[in-house]
Amino acid sequence: MTVTEFIVSRLNYWIYIILMMIGLFAMISKKNLIKKLIGMSIFQTAIILFYVSLGVKEGSNIPILEHSVSHAAEHGEIIRAEDYANPLPHVLMLTAIVVGVATLGVGLAIVQKIHKEFGTIEEPEILAKIESGDG
């Protein structure tokens, strides 16, 4: 297997890892608290993307049966799982999106309170204020 094949055959994994690392970098190294939260959002979205890409199958349809199971049995149609995309990871991600939104909401509320208390959202300035006994 060549290097190109190695990358192309796992493209969804590469994309999610790159996005995740961008998010992680922002969370760790950015000094602005809002930028940290943006990083956090990218980080969580990368994981959602990873899960969503798990359910995809080549040549598959949306996971809704056109007719009922009994109807299919009468007409001799066979319902095969591989014809349909896997809905479970998508459903899980609905919950994860809710959790992500809630986390972002709490994070933004906390940043708002930090701004009210310290008058700034730049981490070095806040730390300087705490050092000088203003905290």
Next chain:
Amino acid sequence: MADQYPAIILLAPLFAAIAVSLLGGRWGSVCLPIVLAALGLSLAVSVALLGQVAAGGEVVYKLGGWPRPFGIEFRIDPLNALLLIVVTTVSLLTAIYSIRAATTETPDKLPQFYTLFLLLVTGLLGMTLTGDAFNLYVLVEVASLTSYALIAMHSKRAVLASFNYVIMGTMGASFYLLGVGYLYIKTGSLNMVDIGEILRGSGLYGSKTILVALMLILVGLWIKMAFFPLHGWLPNAYAYAPSSTSCVLAPLVTKVTVYVMVRMMMTVFGPEYIFSFLEWSPIVVWMAVIAIVAGSIMALAQINLKKMLTYLIVAEVGYMVGGVWMANETAFVGAFYHVVSDAFMTLCLFLAAGAIIFQTGKHTIPEMEGLFRKMPWTMVGFTIAGLSMIGVPPTCGFFSKWYLISGAMEAGHWGYVVALLFSSLINAILFFRIFEVAYFPKFDPQEESAEEETTGRAGEPPATMLGPLLITAACLLLIGIFNQEIVTLIRQAVNTFGPIGFIG
């Protein structure tokens, strides 16, 4: 009715949280009775459930009646039945303590405080009960989101500490979620028991995907439980939080996460994979040794009482992780017994610290002069907890250290034995330093009487603070005296994990 016990335990605080948030805004006085009733009900049902489990073995509760692996199930064995009682008892005692503490610290936000408090307890109980890997992620986030908000309610420093906790906590939970995703790729299941059976049955032990899943899940949980060097968020968050918040967070969050790690290791990946196939046990135990030593030394460097206690938690997490990863039954029993006893020790210390700060307004150790004379009963509670942290019999701290050390000797891991003894010595220095300062009154009696007049509050804290403190101190002695009963329960659970005497 008895079939519904697991659901009642979880739903009582959840519905109470909804009731408090609806009614609390208009009638503030109904908050507290609802909170106490809900937690009392949960505690009573947890005790009944432990009776059921001890008599009849594992209890499985299928939500909505869907069988495994389609539905979510609650699975209760002696380990989590024991932990349910710990969680409900600690939260009930803290709720009683908060009657005065919360009304003083966050007077204008009482309904919000109690709503978040109950949701936090719901999250922790859910983490303990659930047998589904994804459900666990959601409940971990329920517990974390509420604790971010609870911490941020207080002072300026607490808000910043809470923000750092948001960032670190989200990282931890996301790594866990990613790990579950990798497990799902390989096994197609989210039920913990089912994943375990598939891993064993289909010979997936050699798979790189499973290895990555294990690493991601472990890193995620280690961030959440503040395992050194991933502990950065914990000290500030717990030290600056309001005292009724830190009293429920500090004893419970780290211990419940340790339990989650145990569940992941024993039920999902299985002891054969973790201990026999991977042979990571020595590496993780050495990491635990570093955590114990580092936590103890950092605690020694603190002058702020609550901050010192938070670094002791970091060291205690090292005890438990090391004990679980020691790969023999004695050390595992010691580690889980330590989960139970450390929850009460930490609670006792934080209740005492909260009461001292509430009465005197002083945060640092050198300011604690003459406390034994001013508030003798509070200091009795503090002393018992301190002695238990050091490991003096008959307190529970002695027995957990005994099992941990004998387990480490069986495994031949002398580094861990030395670290445990070293940390006990440091604890002895820490607590006897406080006892010494607090036992002897200030040299100049005139200065002291003048100070008492200015601070206004002196003497014992109110009964709602002193009561929980003394009950917790009594629990420390009771858990120590009845250690055989608890150990028998833990062993009963260990037997269901299969061969735990894996090595040696």
